[in-house]
Every structure is written in C-alpha cells, then in structure tokens.
Amino acid sequence: MEWRNIYRGFLMGISDLIPGVSGGTIAFMLGIYDRLLISISGIFSKNWRKHIGFLLPLGIGIGITLLLFSRVIEFLLENYNAPTQFFFMGLIIGILPFMAKQAKIKSTFKVWHFIVLLIVGVLLAMTAFITPADTSIITTLTPTNTVVLFLSGWAASTAMLLPGISGSFVLLLLGMYSTAIGALSDFNIPIIIVIGLGVVLGFIISSKIIHYLLNQHATLTFAIIIGLIVGSIFVIYPGVPESGTPFVMSAVALIMGLLVSNLFSPPETDSKTK
DSSP states (O other), rough: OTTTTTHHHHHHHHHHTTTTTTTTHHHHHHHHHHHHHHHHHHHTTTHHHHHHHHHHHHHHHHHHHHHHHHHHHHHHHHHHHHHHOOOOOHHHHHHHHHHHHHHHHHHHHOOOHHHHHHHHHHHHGGGGGGGOOOOOOOOOOHHHHHHHHHHHHHHHHHHHHSSTHHHHHHHHHHHHHHHHHHHHHHHHHHHHHHHHHHHHHHHHHHHHHHHHHHSSSSSHHHHHHHHHOOOOOOHHHHOOOOOOHHHHHHHHHHHHHHHHHHHHHOOOOOOOOO
C-alpha cells in the first residue's frame, strides 16, 4: 500500500469541495495524474492488486476529507469567501509553469494548439456567468431522484478527472451541490451511496478515455487541459476584495497558494503515460 497517498487524497478532497477547483488539477500538481488514470482504468485488470495499493490510500484520504471538512469548507466559503478562492487561484496559477513543461509547449505546440487552448479557456470561463439550477435539497430517495443523483455523480466524477473542471462546480450547475454537501455534513448514507456509485462508474469509464487521449493525442489533449486550467481561474475569481483586511487576507492567501503549488509540484518528467 502506498500510504503516502493519504495526504495526496487529503489535498484532492479539499479541492473537490470547492466549486471551480478540480481534483485533477491537484493530481497534476502532485505528479500523480498519469498514475491515477492508469490505476483507475486498470482496477479490473490482472494487476488489480497493484492498482488497489495506489488507489485505496488515495480514496481513504479523499473520503476522510470529504466527511470531516465539508462543514469547514462551508464555513470558509460563507465567511472568508475571497481569501479561500484566492488561495485556490494561487494553486492553479502556480501549476501552469509545470504544465507548460510537461506539455513541452515550446517544441510541440503549433499555432492551432494555442487556438484550441484559448477557445477551451474562454468557453470554461463563460460558465461563470451561467446561473446554477435552483433545486431543493434532496434528503429522501425516490426512484426519480435516485437516477438523477447517480447521473450527477457520474458527471461530477468525469469533471474531477479533468484538470480545470470542478466536480463541485458541475454539481452546482446541476443543482445538486447543496444536496451533496448536505449529505456529507449530515452523514445521509443513502444519498452518499447513490452519488458515490455514480462517481465510481464515471471514474472507471472516464479514466480510460482520458488515458487513451493522452497516449494517442498528447499535444492536443494537453492544449485542452491547459485551456481548462486557465479557464478555471476565471470561474473561481471572486472579484476584487474590499480594501483593508479582506484585501490583505486575499493577497496573502494568493501568495500561500502559489507557494504550496511550488512546494508540491514534482520535478519535470516525461508527460506521456507509459
């Protein structure tokens, strides 16, 4: 078992609680993105024990974080929204130089790759202006909302694996974010199980697709991924904070995010999945 993945899962779990911040981005920052895709897509292969040894500690870290810190994140977003968002903006901005090295932009990107990057970034940034669905919090399962929650979990898990797209933000757009956070906060086990099953199935299928694209169309895929990461900055940007203490706190949080991103980013390695 790779028990150090518990702290990695902790970081990914924290990010997945913030609408607009992607666990996939954190996985890239930690240098485990390729390994994550390989392990999820290979969980039913003959080497499943090896992949379980990687995924189980990661899942434990994510699960503990989601259960224990959902209320903390709610508190921070309600009372210190700007500093919290600026901290995660720092994380995202800090990973961009590492991503550029991984993608080998100077040697592999052509003009059309930059155009794709720009289009993807703009499209994602535009989602910041979409009004989230107004859906009441679900606390009791019915046949209809069970299907809706399952599919929402599937959509969120696909977003979690894509750097730049937040699973929480997808749930927010679908009107299921409050339900998911409420279920975690109140330990509503039936709701958690239904959403969780959708997340697991989405992980397995989406990881195979993304893994294939990184292997067969690496440069284009990196252009899309970097575009998603850049676009996500505009999604979580809370606006210019008020002068005084809020401004100082936000500036410090941004710098801390940059420092943390630089601290955890691994040395430059070959970006292609082996």
